[in-house]
Amino acid sequence: xxxxxxxxxxxxxxxxxxxxxxxxxxxxxxxxxxxxxxxxxxxxxxxxxxxxxxxxxxxxxxxxxxxxxxxxxxxxxxxxxxxxxxxxxxxxxxxxxxxxxxxxxxxxxxxxxxxxxxxxxxxxxxxxxxxxxxxxxxxxxx
Amino acid sequence: xxxxxxxxxxxxxxxxxxxxxxxxxxxxxxxxxxxxxxxxxxxxxxxxxxxxxxxxxxxxxxxxxxxxxxxxxxxxxxxxxxxxxxxxxxxxxxxxxxxxxxxxxxxxxxxxxxxxxxxxxxxxxxxxxxxxxxxxxxxxxxxxxxxxxxxxxxxxxxxxxxxxxxxxxxxxxxxxxxxxxxxxx
Numbered sequence: 001x002x003x004x005x006x007x008x009x010x011x012x013x014x015x016x017x018x019x020x021x022x023x024x025x026x027x028x029x030x031x032x033x034x035x036x037x038x039x040x041x042x043x044x045x046x047x048x049x050x051x052x053x054x055x056x057x058x059x060x061x062x063x064x065x066x067x068x069x070x071x072x073x074x075x076x077x078x079x080x081x082x083x084x085x086x087x088x089x090x091x092x093x094x095x096x097x098x099x100x101x102x103x104x105x106x107x108x109x110x111x112x113x114x115x116x117x118x119x120x121x122x123x124x125x126x127x128x129x130x131x132x133x134x135x136x137x138x139x140x141x142x
Numbered sequence: 143x144x145x146x147x148x149x150x151x152x153x154x155x156x157x158x159x160x161x162x163x164x165x166x167x168x169x170x171x172x173x174x175x176x177x178x179x180x181x182x183x184x185x186x187x188x189x190x191x192x193x194x195x196x197x198x199x200x201x202x203x204x205x206x207x208x209x210x211x212x213x214x215x216x217x218x219x220x221x222x223x224x225x226x227x228x229x230x231x232x233x234x235x236x237x238x239x240x241x242x243x244x245x246x247x248x249x250x251x252x253x254x255x256x257x258x259x260x261x262x263x264x265x266x267x268x269x270x271x272x273x274x275x276x277x278x279x280x281x282x283x284x285x286x287x288x289x290x291x292x293x294x295x296x297x298x299x300x301x302x303x304x305x306x307x308x309x310x311x312x313x314x315x316x317x318x319x320x321x322x323x324x325x326x327x
Contacts, residue, residue, distance in 0.1 A: 002291070008272060014180040014188070016189070020189065021165070023189075024192065024196045027196075
């Protein structure tokens with residue numbers, strides 16, 4: 001390496017502004033805050049929509065269960081112990097067949113989306129609080 | 143106060159869930175990155191670009207793998223990409239200058255130290271002249287000179303930063319030095 005050239009290059013260096021590190025850190029924190037807020041709003045909307053969607057979907061599920069005769073098979077299972085011990089195989093087949101699969105899947109997926117959103121919402125609320133308390137201790141050492 | 147921790151130690155702490163440790167990386171590298179970006183894109187753009195570079199580093203630090211490259215190589219790769227993107231957007235550099243397909247790959251036997259005689263080095267003491275001359279060089283050559291002489295990074299590391307073979311970096315460097323000498327004579 002040419003030592004003279006190194007000297008020449010380093011002599012003409014432009015130093016950054018003195019507050020440059022704190023400006024960079026502040027920008028990162030601002031961006032993080034904005035991202036957390038955006039995530040929070042998105043997950044809140046998704047959570048609310050899935051929760052509201054659960055009401056009609058659940059009603060449809062109950063209706064489908066009634067229509068398919070599921071309750072009747074279920075009541076047989078609980079009414080007579082002797083019948084159940086004799087025909088438990090047939091009864092369980094009938095019960096399975098009577099399940100409204102599509103309605104159950106719809107309800108389950110909505111419940112899943114709702115809990116997933118709830119999980120992310122809580123994560124967004126808890127994480128910034130933890131970070132804030134840690135950063136408060138540091139109070140920008142620059 | 144700058145810490146005595148190595149980059150790897152800082153990154154490990156960050157990856158283990160201590161985001162505030164990132165400030166130490168900023169403290170350690172902001173000056174180098176700022177000077178590098180200022181030389182490549184101009185002082186007026188350097189502050190914003192430096193901030194953007196550190197945001198990119200922050201966003202991707204969790205994925206950083208020290209087995210693949212050192213942190214210095216990695217951060218300079220990000221800085222180089224950000225600067226080239228900026229220049230491309232500004233259209234001050236042609237896309238073809240950045241994507242060099244046919245790389246010259248000659249190995250000179252003349253040592254680079256002998257390429258710049260004393261009177262040429264004397265002329266280069268003038269900072270504004272040096273900056274002007276650097277601006278006339280193709281962007282790849284300019285980048286190599288800045289990384290090698292300003293940041294004191296080896297050709298092998300520069301090769302990793304630019305994603306080019308070592309011989310290509312060496313020949314770009316050689317050409318850049320010849321070009322400087324030609325312009326100053």
